[in-house]
Amino acid sequence: MYHDELLLNQLLQSTSFKLRDYSNGDNPPILHRKDTFVTKNYPYFETFRQLTLQEEAEGLLSNSDIGFKQAWETLLRSKGLCITNHELQRFPTRTNHLDLETSN
Numbered sequence: 109m110y111h112d113e114l115l116l117n118q119l120l121q122s123t124s125f126k127l128r129d130y131s132n133g134d135n136p137p138i139l140h141r142k143d144t145f146v147t148k149n150y151p152y153f154e155t156f157r158q159l160t161l162q163e164e165a166e167g168l169l170s171n172s173d174i175g176f177k178q179a180w181e182t183l184l185r186s187k188g189l190c191i192t193n194h195e196l197q198r199f200p201t202r203t204n205h206l207d208l209e210t211s212n
Contacts, residue, residue, distance in 0.1 A: 111139055111140055111142070113130065113136040113139070114130055114139055115129070115136065116129055117130070134177075134178075135177050135178045137177075140160075140163070140174065140175075141156075142160070144160075159191070163196060168183060168196075
């Protein structure tokens with residue numbers, strides 16, 4: 109999958125904190141716009157940026173309910189899209205496929 113799943117979240121509240129472990133969940137939060145999480149000199153910044161631009165052009169990031177894996181995958185399928193090697197691709201038919209390979 110080219111949008112990393114959020115596996116762990118730490119919320120600091122005063123002197124206490126909450127730790128959320130998503131590593132065993134089937135619907136973890138998804139990290140979109142990875143280019144905004146890294147500096148411009150990060151080795152994959154431009155790769156991440158190009159994917160964000162492609163997703164924006166398709167209107168994918170304007171949906172408010174894409175923050176979790178299942179909703180994101182459903183949206184991609186509904187538009188006949190998948191992400192392969194950090195590139196948004198359209199399938200020639202509406203068979204809808206998701207490339208769930210692990211990547212950066």
